[in-house]
Amino acid sequence: xxxxxxxxxxxxxxxxxxxxxxxxxxxxxxxxxxxxxxxxxxxxxxxxxxxxxxxxxxxxxxxxxxxxxxxxxxxxxxxxxxxxxxxxxxxxxxxxxxxxxxxxxxxxxxxxxxxxxxxxxxxxxxxxxxxxxxxxxxxxxxxxxxxxxxxxxxxxxxxxxxxxxxxxxxxxxx
Ligand code: ZN
Numbered sequence: 001x002x003x004x005x006x007x008x009x010x011x012x013x014x015x016x017x018x019x020x021x022x023x024x025x026x027x028x029x030x031x032x033x034x035x036x037x038x039x040x041x042x043x044x045x046x047x048x049x050x051x052x053x054x055x056x057x058x059x060x061x062x063x064x065x066x067x068x069x070x071x072x073x074x075x076x077x078x079x080x081x082x083x084x085x086x087x088x089x090x091x092x093x094x095x096x097x098x099x100x101x102x103x104x105x106x107x108x109x110x111x112x113x114x115x116x117x118x119x120x121x122x123x124x125x126x127x128x129x130x131x132x133x134x135x136x137x138x139x140x141x142x143x144x145x146x147x148x149x150x151x152x153x154x155x156x157x158x159x160x161x162x163x164x165x166x167x168x169x170x171x172x173x174x
Contacts, residue, residue, distance in 0.1 A: 037054060048064070077136070083123065086121070119131050
């Protein structure tokens with residue numbers, strides 16, 4: 001298990017469209033990468049991490065919310081290993097979402113996300129699963145899926161007015 005370096009905004013890798021995971025899923029190397037992504041996400045106190053954020057342009061992300069000091073008001077959800085995901089929107093209602101990103105450290109911005117989605121994917125064993133997600137879990141899944149298409153949270157912001165450093169976010173917007 002290893003904590004990996006997180007690719008930061010400005011690195012062109014974050015703007016690429018990632019390729020589907022194929023036969024390599026079952027390889028020791030890819031399984032190790034998934035384990036390392038989980039370790040990195042937890043080490044960085046992130047709610048999710050996508051493969052491009054560790055420099056791998058493959059359609060995979062992990063997400064998990066335990067009691068987390070970065071998100072004291074967020075509902076916990078279990079660990080999901082998400083490979084080749086698709087998202088179906090179940091409720092087109094848009095909700096305000098203040099988001100941060102491990103690739104854009106110490107920054108927050110407000111954007112809109114769909115309230116409720118159906119996440120369809122395979123797990124690390126290649127087993128299909130689908131899960132209805134609501135609230136914060138739905139937001140994280142949408143954020144991570146964006147990474148697989150080269151989209152960052154700032155691209156989703158209608159206005160840059162709320163783009164804030166963490167300290168100013170806590171001071172003026174929380
Ligand atoms: Zn991110």
